[in-house]
Amino acid sequence: MGGAARGVGEGRGRGGGGRRWRAVMAAGDGDVKLGTLGSGSESSNDGGSESPGGAGAAAEGGGWAAAALALLTGGGEMLLNVALVALMLLGAYRLWVRWGRRGLGAGAGAGEESPAASLPRMKKRDFSLEQLRQYDGSRNPRILLAVNGKVFDVTKGSKFYAPAGPYGIFAGRDASRGLATFCLDKDALRDEYDDLSDLNAVQMESVREWEMQFKEKYDYVGRLLKPGEEPSEYTDEEDTKDHNKQD
Numbered sequence: 001m002g003g004a005a006r007g008v009g010e011g012r013g014r015g016g017g018g019r020r021w022r023a024v025m026a027a028g029d030g031d032v033k034l035g036t037l038g039s040g041s042e043s044s045n046d047g048g049s050e051s052p053g054g055a056g057a058a059a060e061g062g063g064w065a066a067a068a069l070a071l072l073t074g075g076g077e078m079l080l081n082v083a084l085v086a087l088m089l090l091g092a093y094r095l096w097v098r099w100g101r102r103g104l105g106a107g108a109g110a111g112e113e114s115p116a117a118s119l120p121r122m123k124k125r126d127f128s129l130e131q132l133r134q135y136d137g138s139r140n141p142r143i144l145l146a147v148n149g150k151v152f153d154v155t156k157g158s159k160f161y162a163p164a165g166p167y168g169i170f171a172g173r174d175a176s177r178g179l180a181t182f183c184l185d186k187d188a189l190r191d192e193y194d195d196l197s198d199l200n201a202v203q204m205e206s207v208r209e210w211e212m213q214f215k216e217k218y219d220y221v222g223r224l225l226k227p228g229e230e231p232s233e234y235t236d237e238e239d240t241k242d243h244n245k246q247d
Contacts, residue, residue, distance in 0.1 A: 126222040126231035127151050136172030137162045146174040146224040148211040153219040179210045
């Protein structure tokens with residue numbers, strides 16, 4: 001009798017503990033197998049069927065499963081709330097970066113004008129290489145550069161093209177070769193007119209793409225003249241028409 005009682009007790013302990021472990025593991029995997037946990041026909045370790053005491057263990061195991069499921073559900077809701085709060089904070093930060101800093105910058109520079117704001121819009125004209133070099137941002141506050149035979153006023157981008165800027169090497173020069181070959185060294189500059197005839201098809205396509213980008217962002221002010229080429233005469237009407245196209 002005592003042995004039978006011990007057998008029942010051991011069966012209850014083994015059955016209940018095993019169910020608790022599987023319930024917790026299943027809950028951790030997000031897949032609680034309630035049908036298995038509630039079954040009363042599982043065999044015990046000694047090969048016999050479970051005793052009536054095992055049913056109580058099964059019920060107890062089911063309780064553990066329900067508790068694990070409730071914990072998992074509550075944890076999921078908490079994680080969802082945390083994720084929503086994080087997204088809201090991220091959105092607020094992006095708005096601050098986009099608009100707040102603009103306001104701060106406007107307040108800090110309220111009494112200062114950028115070089116582009118203080119200079120009148122340049123009238124359309126053509127340039128030789130020597131004339132172009134005068135507009136390098138050091139001898140003249142206006143900054144010009146040429147791309148694929150077109151001259152652009154990049155003064156409003158002075159933080160990039162001023163002598164101390166990351167692309168200052170192109171100020172007052174023909175930047176075509178440097179942009180096509182992704183070279184920021186003096187090797188990309190030519191003291192003579194550069195017809196770019198040695199560039200391959202891919203590099204020339206890159207030059208044309210850069211030209212289009214500069215047309216969209218900066219004022220086109222004229223052509224870069226080839227040696228011996230005469231400058232064009234632009235009327236005020238043509239000049240105004242070109243500026244209106246860019247605006």
